[in-house]
Amino acid sequence: MEMNDFKEKWKKELDSNFQFSQEEKSQILKNVMTGQKQNNKIHNRNWAYPFVLGGFAIIGAFLLLVTIYNHRSYSDMTTVADSVQLTNVAFSPTLFWFLIIYGLTGFAITALIFTILNTTRWRNLKKYAQIKFLPWFIFTYILISVPTYLIVDILQILFLKLWVVLIITALNCIYLLWCIRHRKQAACPHCGNRFTSKKIFSMSWNSYRTKCEYCNERIYHSTAAKKSNSAMITVPLLTFFTLSFFQIPFPFIMLSFLVISFLFNLYITKFTISYSKEDEPLW
Amino acid sequence: MRQSIEQIVETYSDYLLRVAYIYVKDRRYAEEIVQDVFMNFYKKRDQFREHSSVKTYLTKMTVNRSYDYLRSWKSKKEVLFERVGIKGTSKNSENLLLELEERMEITKAVLKLKVKYREVILLYYYADYSIEEIAGLLNAPKSTIKSRIQRARNMLKDILQQSDLEVLLNGNE
Numbered sequence: 396m397e398m399n400d401f402k403e404k405w406k407k408e409l410d411s412n413f414q415f416s417q418e419e420k421s422q423i424l425k426n427v428m429t430g431q432k433q434n435n436k437i438h439n440r441n442w443a444y445p446f447v448l449g450g451f452a453i454i455g456a457f458l459l460l461v462t463i464y465n466h467r468s469y470s471d472m473t474t475v476a477d478s479v480q481l482t483n484v485a486f487s488p489t490l491f492w493f494l495i496i497y498g499l500t501g502f503a504i505t506a507l508i509f510t511i512l513n514t515t516r517w518r519n520l521k522k523y524a525q526i527k528f529l530p531w532f533i534f535t536y537i538l539i540s541v542p543t544y545l546i547v548d549i550l551q552i553l554f555l556k557l558w559v560v561l562i563i564t565a566l567n568c569i570y571l572l573w574c575i576r577h578r579k580q581a582a583c584p585h586c587g588n589r590f591t592s593k594k595i596f597s598m599s600w601n602s603y604r605t606k607c608e609y610c611n612e613r614i615y616h617s618t619a620a621k622k623s624n625s626a627m628i629t630v631p632l633l634t635f636f637t638l639s640f641f642q643i644p645f646p647f648i649m650l651s652f653l654v655i656s657f658l659f660n661l662y663i664t665k666f667t668i669s670y671s672k673e674d675e676p677l678w
Numbered sequence: 679m680r681q682s683i684e685q686i687v688e689t690y691s692d693y694l695l696r697v698a699y700i701y702v703k704d705r706r707y708a709e710e711i712v713q714d715v716f717m718n719f720y721k722k723r724d725q726f727r728e729h730s731s732v733k734t735y736l737t738k739m740t741v742n743r744s745y746d747y748l749r750s751w752k753s754k755k756e757v758l759f760e761r762v763g764i765k766g767t768s769k770n771s772e773n774l775l776l777e778l779e780e781r782m783e784i785t786k787a788v789l790k791l792k793v794k795y796r797e798v799i800l801l802y803y804y805a806d807y808s809i810e811e812i813a814g815l816l817n818a819p820k821s822t823i824k825s826r827i828q829r830a831r832n833m834l835k836d837i838l839q840q841s842d843l844e845v846l847l848n849g850n851e
Contacts, residue, residue: 401784401803402803402804404784405784405785405788405803405804406804408782408783408784408785409696409785409804410692410696412782412785413692413695413696413699413705413708414692414695415691415692415695415709415712419709420687420688420691423687423691423712423713423716424683424684424687424716426713426717427683427687427713427716427717427720428683428720430717430721445751
């Protein structure tokens with residue numbers, strides 16, 4: 396029968412081409428008995444894919460909602476300064492701005508203190524951040540609320556926006572400092588010598604490979620460093636992107652961008668860069 | 679349990695490798711699936727109540743594990759890379775297919791089918807299960823299995839049309 400021919404031929408094909416060797420069977424048996432898995436790749440889920448795809452989906456949905464809400468295109472929306480109507484808010488604009496600025500300032504100061512306390516390189520500064528200073532800190536923070544409120548009442552909305560941008564810039568800088576709190580300056584993977592800040596700065600612009608100034612061996616940027624740099628800089632970039640939805644003038648965002656870029660290039664990269672002996676694949 | 683784990687590995691490992699390969703189209707992952715299946719079987723051997731044969735029980739575990747792999751991001755990524763023409767670091771199914779082109783024409787044709795069709799073809803023609811047994815294994819009605827086998831057979835006929843092998847599928851059953 397013809398179908399039997401197909402069956403027989405296929406069985407023959409599979410049986411002759413797919414089989415374990417005796418060593419492989421013994422290895423399976425050994426793994427089964429010891430309960431150890433070897434090179435299990437199926438469970439190695441890559442977090443980056445759901446994370447990145449989810450991120451794009453959220454940003455897409457957000458842009459869609461904003462566009463529908465404003466009844467205008469995305470490009471128009473960023474240039475017109477009336478999509479957030481402060482007069483619609485139940486309380487006065489002064490109180491609104493005061494709460495934003497005061498809250499953000501408090502958060503920035505607290506974040507800075509925690510960053511300083513947790514940074515390994517700044518152990519000496521810990522003596523200035525003791526628990527006995529906490530009441531003074533709270534008192535001062537409450538005290539500055541009065542001048543803050545008065546200033547908010549006097550200043551024009553443009554300056555208030557600049558103020559908010561400056562606080563957000565400071566928060567971004569604190570975030571970057573927090574990311575490098577336990578890191579040391581890069582060292583050569585061959586000889587172990589630590590590079591100077593000046594050398595790291597010059598080497599950081601050489602994006603592929605370079606040579607160690609001490610042992611003259613070839614060194615490559617490590618994949619971990621590249622990934623960590625990209626992940627770190629994403630947060631400030633997202634804040635610039637978000638700020639554009641709140642009618643913040645472009646020069647203010649540019650100012651924030653420049654401040655963070657300088658900090659990142661001149662200081663943060665000293666600690667984020669690391670080198671490896673071989674050229675590692677990016678993923 | 680009448681058979682020892684050594685006997686079970688010796689008897690069913692090759693068969694399970696073929697089953698897993700037809701699902702995942704990648705020998706390395708098929709090998710891992712088989713290893714996982716034996717490990718789970720050994721760990722949960724007390725739960726096996728011998729309502730079905732060991733072969734059926736292991737086949738069901740392999741099918742489930744293969745579906746786990748097909749649902750994983752790793753599998754989806756490889757499929758995506760294959761579709762856009764980027765060859766990954768792994769030896770993907772396309773490369774293996776090219777290698778096997780000459781000596782495995784029927785398998786190559788079966789692998790071109792969608793998973794729901796190739797699984798019924800595999801279980802019906804290779805594993806020699808009846809339609810009732812396949813329906814039980816895949817948790818699907820008998821009529822669905824029957825129609826899938828029929829459609830799979832027609833598709834195979836189209837794929838094999840270029841080769842002399844189409845004659846093999848011209849029969850009704």
